[in-house]
Amino acid sequence: xxxxSKSERHVADLHxxxxxxxxxxxxFLKVAGAAAVASGLSQNAAVPSLAAPRRRSAIxxxxxxxxxxxxxxxxxxxxxxxxxxxxxxxxxxxxxxxxLLRYEGNPAELKPLLATEVIGSPDATTWTIKLADNATFHDxxxxxxxxxxxxxxxxxxxxxxxxxxxxxxxNEESIVVADPTTIEINLLKPFAPYDAVLPWLFVAxxxxxxxxxxxxDEGEAWLKENEAGGGSFTINxxxxxxxxxxxxxxxxxxxxxxxxTPLDGMIWRIIRESSTKRIAxxxxxxxxxxxxxxxxxxxxxxxxxxxxxxxxxxxPFAIKLNxxxxxxxxxxxxxxxxxAFDYDAAIEAVSGRGVVMEGPLATxxxxxxxxxxxxxxxxxxxxxxxxxxxxxxxxxxxxxVYVTGLTEEELFGLILLEKAAELNITVNMLPMVWPDxxxxxxxxxxxxxxxxxxxxxxxxxxxxxxxxxxxxSQAGFWAAASHYTNPAFDKLLEDARADTxxxxxxxxxxxxxxxxxxxxxxxxxxxxxxxEIWVAExxxxxxxIMGGDLRSxxxx
Amino acid sequence: MSLLNYVLRRVLLLIPTLFGVTxxxxxxxxxxxxxxxxxxxxxxxxxxxxxxxxxxFGLDQPLPVQYWNYLSGLFQGDWGRSILSRRPVVDxxxxxxxATFELxxxxxxxxxxxxxxxxxxxxxxxxxxxxxxxxxxxxIGVSLPAFWLAILFQILFGLKLGWFPVSGRLAAxxxxxxxxxxxxxxxxxxxxxxxxxxxSLRQIALPAVTLSLPAMATIMRFTRAxxxxxxxxxxxxxxxxxxxxxxxxILGHALRNAMIPTVTMIGLSFGWSMGGSVLVETVFDWxxxxxxxxxxxxxxxxxxxxxxxxxxxxxxxxxxxxxxxxYGMLDxxxxxx
Numbered sequence: 001x002x003x004x005s006k007s008e009r010h011v012a013d014l015h016x017x018x019x020x021x022x023x024x025x026x027x028f029l030k031v032a033g034a035a036a037v038a039s040g041l042s043q044n045a046a047v048p049s050l051a052a053p054r055r056r057s058a059i060x061x062x063x064x065x066x067x068x069x070x071x072x073x074x075x076x077x078x079x080x081x082x083x084x085x086x087x088x089x090x091x092x093x094x095x096x097x098x099x100l101l102r103y104e105g106n107p108a109e110l111k112p113l114l115a116t117e118v119i120g121s122p123d124a125t126t127w128t129i130k131l132a133d134n135a136t137f138h139d140x141x142x143x144x145x146x147x148x149x150x151x152x153x154x155x156x157x158x159x160x161x162x163x164x165x166x167x168x169x170x171n172e173e174s175i176v177v178a179d180p181t182t183i184e185i186n187l188l189k190p191f192a193p194y195d196a197v198l199p200w201l202f203v204a205x206x207x208x209x210x211x212x213x214x215x216x217d218e219g220e221a222w223l224k225e226n227e228a229g230g231g232s233f234t235i236n237x238x239x240x241x242x243x244x245x246x247x248x249x250x251x252x253x254x255x256x257x258x259x260x261t262p263l264d265g266m267i268w269r270i271i272r273e274s275s276t277k278r279i280a281x282x283x284x285x286x287x288x289x290x291x292x293x294x295x296x297x298x299x300x301x302x303x304x305x306x307x308x309x310x311x312x313x314x315x316p317f318a319i320k321l322n323x324x325x326x327x328x329x330x331x332x333x334x335x336x337x338x339x340a341f342d343y344d345a346a347i348e349a350v351s352g353r354g355v356v357m358e359g360p361l362a363t364x365x366x367x368x369x370x371x372x373x374x375x376x377x378x379x380x381x382x383x384x385x386x387x388x389x390x391x392x393x394x395x396x397x398x399x400x401v402y403v404t405g406l407t408e409e410e411l412f413g414l415i416l417l418e419k420a421a422e423l424n425i426t427v428n429m430l431p432m433v434w435p436d437x438x439x440x441x442x443x444x445x446x447x448x449x450x451x452x453x454x455x456x457x458x459x460x461x462x463x464x465x466x467x468x469x470x471x472x473s474q475a476g477f478w479a480a481a482s483h484y485t486n487p488a489f490d491k492l493l494e495d496a497r498a499d500t501x502x503x504x505x506x507x508x509x510x511x512x513x514x515x516x517x518x519x520x521x522x523x524x525x526x527x528x529x530x531x532e533i534w535v536a537e538x539x540x541x542x543x544x545i546m547g548g549d550l551r552s553x554x555x556x
Numbered sequence: 557m558s559l560l561n562y563v564l565r566r567v568l569l570l571i572p573t574l575f576g577v578t579x580x581x582x583x584x585x586x587x588x589x590x591x592x593x594x595x596x597x598x599x600x601x602x603x604x605x606x607x608x609x610x611x612x613f614g615l616d617q618p619l620p621v622q623y624w625n626y627l628s629g630l631f632q633g634d635w636g637r638s639i640l641s642r643r644p645v646v647d648x649x650x651x652x653x654x655a656t657f658e659l660x661x662x663x664x665x666x667x668x669x670x671x672x673x674x675x676x677x678x679x680x681x682x683x684x685x686x687x688x689x690x691x692x693x694x695x696i697g698v699s700l701p702a703f704w705l706a707i708l709f710q711i712l713f714g715l716k717l718g719w720f721p722v723s724g725r726l727a728a729x730x731x732x733x734x735x736x737x738x739x740x741x742x743x744x745x746x747x748x749x750x751x752x753x754x755x756s757l758r759q760i761a762l763p764a765v766t767l768s769l770p771a772m773a774t775i776m777r778f779t780r781a782x783x784x785x786x787x788x789x790x791x792x793x794x795x796x797x798x799x800x801x802x803x804x805x806i807l808g809h810a811l812r813n814a815m816i817p818t819v820t821m822i823g824l825s826f827g828w829s830m831g832g833s834v835l836v837e838t839v840f841d842w843x844x845x846x847x848x849x850x851x852x853x854x855x856x857x858x859x860x861x862x863x864x865x866x867x868x869x870x871x872x873x874x875x876x877x878x879x880x881x882x883y884g885m886l887d888x889x890x891x892x893x
Contacts, residue, residue, distance in 0.1 A: 047735075160609075167605075239649060240648070241847075242724065242843040270843065271724075272841060273841065277842065279711065282715055283715055285723065404854070441596060476603070500609065
């Protein structure tokens, strides 16, 4: 849905600005300077250039200088609000759709968006959602309770993308429209962090969706590359695998009241090679990029034009040890390996871009992370003692499986290999493509002895990490590759899901974290510091939750 | 046999070749371990979500049924869907193939335009300074890794000199020309969009030069070697004895006969460049089929992999036919036989 003509839109904007004298000379020069940076025409300029434009594309860029060009290695492969879900997709979805609640800031906080109020019953089974009465879609129609109900139901019917967060606790009958701006959700099971997952229900305009229904697909084919939302941005250009351009929707109903001047546009460019992204940042072709190598990160960090994110993420990395089969089923073997692993070497391996984990939760997950856990640290004497107490005192052979081509995971494996050798444990390094690893993790019998796994962040609650990785119901998922089974632990998580009192939940999760550390379920290695880099004029756009929110990003 | 009959026969032979490609790629994709459905279902998918994806993509069917469905789909223009992006493979190929084709085409034009003249000069001035220089250039062309050269070019011509952009087919704010062929240089020309034409030439310059170097070096050395051999033959000596101009002897008599191995090499280089474009595409962020293939292979996304194999099989076969036809044009004895 484009609100501007594609051809020469920027030129037309500029002509219009001059015609109506809505742009003065000073503004023009500021805009022109920023445009030079945005379009990469300033080449090596360290600051926005005020030089006159030399090429036609420079003229085109001036009217839309307030544009962010983001370089990412990841494609926006499916914009459908209910079937697509990954880091890059959510950047797009958060731009063009509104959700019931939204995450903002770092540390992230839940903020209202379509929902002005979300109230859970004390037993966490009934949730009342009050909607803003002025919310609209891009066609001007109101966002009603019926529209939200349709979106819940479509998401559950599709059963893809984010449905895993909802499908285990609700079905299509769970959503009741109380009045045009009120919805009641009657969950099948208690789920205390329900409000925390609401930012992932993106609300599409049912009329537009149904208009593009083909053979009962509920618009699925169309919504991959088009939008039917009411978000702060809309799509202007969609070049598959190359460039996705979003432009600000001029009549957006919501004011985030964060004092940020909104961007006029955002361009998502697919650039997979870190060195290319780095050079593109330096030439001004990009203003924001992600997934740089440590070397490129260090090089850009040395340049005052750029800001390198140094905030620890909520993304833990662990070496999952098979708790059910093989030598690692022995708790003393797991303790020996946890003691043998050199955590400081692991941080060095990622050029310092990480912090050692203090248990199963990222330390940045406040207030949920429990401080002072008796985590097992690198100590070869303790490792030898633990191994001696195991049934494998003479050593053994084990597999370490990691993603092909992922250098850090290979380095962590080499660290484990070197230290385990001192215990007479032979580690066989086995690189695999990710689908193979997922398949291997599907049962305790086939799961590797040790498997390298990064876990992402979807919702800001310990349930996100602990349930998916350690609750026995999750056996078969890659995140639960350790195949940990402990009824007492399961009960703690289930009780925490059934209680909306945060203090009670904190106690339960504290106990759960302690249990995991005592059982040495896996080698808790580190949480990464994501390599996101942006130009200094953008302030601090880092978002610890998956994707980014353009409502919170603007040039200073 | 007339040329037309010959071409028709070769085109008909394409059918079993491509059938073999489908059988082979299908078998390989089902033999390799791993489960793309689990990956597509997402990190936390429930078993129901996983089963739903297997049903949706027919992965729950017996293998012969799956192959039959694939084959019958091909005849109806349905090359399957990517299990990850859920986009039709044909649509993806339509998007990514022109970018690779344009890159390889421009690279080969550069390789031929520079390689053949330099090869001629090297042959005519064999073992003299010009030949030595061309030998060094060829050595550099074949021995320097493409990714290294690519980064070097980016730093030198992109960052330091600012002559060329370092990534993509067009600048971020520039819009692609309306699609006719999918080749931006051609489409912008056809539409009379001169600034876009200039822009797309600037964008393709560095990746095309990088990709052209190994082919250029090979073509240069082949031209030199074959031309040297031909220049030593009796009929060339005769032509010279009859007082023919040296230019006429080389370009009119010798080069045409020397071109047959070179044309073979050009055809092979075209194929190698298609395969080798993946590194160049990666470094220059060129949205071609090489990147698409790599991404699909790493995620075991079978349908795109099979589609790419089929497309490449087709293109290779066509190139071979064109090379064979060119033989006949260069040497009438070939077409007569």
